[in-house]
Amino acid sequence: MSRSILLQTTIPDHPDDWSIERFSLLKDHLSSLTDSDGRPLFSVTSHDRQPNEDGDDPILSQLDQSNYSQLWLFAVDVGDGLSTADCEGIQRFRQRGGGILTTRDHQDLGSSLCKLSGVCHPLGAAHFFHSRNPDPDPTRQQRDDQDTEDITWPNYHSGANGDYQTIQPTELVHELLLRPDGEPIQYFPAHPHEGAVGLPADGNPAARIIATGVSKISGRSFNLAVAFERVKDVSGYCLGRAVAESTFHHFCDYNWNPNAGCPSFVSEPPGNGIAQYPQALADIHAYVTNLALWLEES
Numbered sequence: 001m002s003r004s005i006l007l008q009t010t011i012p013d014h015p016d017d018w019s020i021e022r023f024s025l026l027k028d029h030l031s032s033l034t035d036s037d038g039r040p041l042f043s044v045t046s047h048d049r050q051p052n053e054d055g056d057d058p059i060l061s062q063l064d065q066s067n068y069s070q071l072w073l074f075a076v077d078v079g080d081g082l083s084t085a086d087c088e089g090i091q092r093f094r095q096r097g098g099g100i101l102t103t104r105d106h107q108d109l110g111s112s113l114c115k116l117s118g119v120c121h122p123l124g125a126a127h128f129f130h131s132r133n134p135d136p137d138p139t140r141q142q143r144d145d146q147d148t149e150d151i152t153w154p155n156y157h158s159g160a161n162g163d164y165q166t167i168q169p170t171e172l173v174h175e176l177l178l179r180p181d182g183e184p185i186q187y188f189p190a191h192p193h194e195g196a197v198g199l200p201a202d203g204n205p206a207a208r209i210i211a212t213g214v215s216k217i218s219g220r221s222f223n224l225a226v227a228f229e230r231v232k233d234v235s236g237y238c239l240g241r242a243v244a245e246s247t248f249h250h251f252c253d254y255n256w257n258p259n260a261g262c263p264s265f266v267s268e269p270p271g272n273g274i275a276q277y278p279q280a281l282a283d284i285h286a287y288v289t290n291l292a293l294w295l296e297e298s
Contacts, residue, residue, distance in 0.1 A: 003041060003042050003043065004067050005042050005068065005072060006045050006070065006071050007072045008048070008060065008071065008074065014048075017076065018263065024046075024260075026256075026288065029285055029288055031044045047059060054083075054085070056085040056086055061086050061089040063093040064092035064098075069098060070295050072101040073090075073102050075111075076110060078108060082115050082116070087116055097239075099240045100240060100295070101295065102116065102123050102126075103245035104127055105247045105249065106145075106154060106194065107195075108132065109195070111127075113127045122207075125201060126199065126207060126226045127195070127196075129154070136201060140196065143155060144193075145193040145217060146217060154222075156215050157216050157217040158213045159191070160190060160192060160270055160273075161191060161192065161270045162255065162272055163189075163272070164188065164283075167212065168213070168214070170209055174210040176225075176290045177210060180286060185287055189284055194246045196246065197225065208228075208229070209226055210227045213246075223246060240295070241295050254270070
C-alpha cells in the first residue's frame with residue numbers, strides 16, 4: 001500500500017448538499033503535508049458515491065483491491081449510503097490493515113454506517129443514531145439543541161458553525177490530541193447539532209473514547225471521538241486503526257471558514273470565532289495531521 005488517502009462521501013455529487021467538494025480545505029491541508037525533504041507525505045483523492053447498476057460504489061465495494069491506505073468516510077446520507085458490497089469491501093480493506101475515519105452528523109444523518117457492524121467490523125456500533133443503534137443510555141435519548149425544530153436527538157449543540165468549541169481530552173491524553181509542541185489540543189470546530197458516538201456495546205477492547213465536548217445548551221458532556229487501536233479479529237486479521245467521529249462538520253470547509261458557503265437548507269447563522277482566533281484552526285490542523293499519520297501506522 002502507498003500512502004494514499006481516499007476522502008469519500010456516501011451520496012452522489014450534488015451542488016446543494018454536503019458533497020465532497022465541501023471538504024476541499026481538508027484535502028488541501030492533507031496534500032500540503034511533507035516529510036523532512038519536502039516531499040508530499042500523502043496522495044489525496046476525493047470522491048462522491050457513484051453507485052453502479054447494482055447499487056454498489058465501484059471504489060468502496062473493491063476498496064481492498066485499491067492502492068489506498070486510508071479511507072476517510074463522510075456519511076452524509078439519510079440511511080441508504082452504503083450497499084452490502086460496499087461494506088464488505090470496506091471490511092476487507094480494514095482486514096488488510098487499512099486505516100479508516102468514519103464520521104456522520106445529527107439524528108439519522110449518516111446512519112448507513114450502522115451497516116459497518118459485526119464481530120469483525122464493529123465501527124458502525126460506535127455511532128448512535130435516532131432510529132438505528134440509539135444511545136444505550138436512555139437519558140441521552142432527548143433533544144439537546146432546541147433551536148432547529150426539525151432536528152431531533154442526538155443533536156448536541158457545541159456552538160455555531162464557524163465558531164470553535166473547547167474539548168476535553170480523556171485521561172492519559174491520546175497522541176491524536178497533541179500539538180507539535182507536545183501540549184494538548186484544546187479546540188475543535190463547533191456545530192449546532194452534533195451526533196453521538198460511544199463505545200460499542202460488545203465492550204470492544206480496542207476502542208477508547210479520546211475526547212469529549214460540552215453542550216452550550218444543556219451543559220452536558222458528550223463524546224467527540226472514539227479511537228480503535230489495531231487488533232486481531234476472530235479470523236486472525238490484524239485490523240487497521242480507525243476513528244469514529246461525532247460530526248463531519250469537524251472537517252468541512254464551512255466550519256473552518258464560513259465564507260466557503262453551505263447548502264441552502266442550513267438555517268442557523270454562522271459565527272466567526274475561528275477567523276478571530278487562529279489557534280483554533282491551528283488545533284484542528286494539528287488533529288487532522290495527527291489523524292492521517294496515526295491511521296497510516298501499522
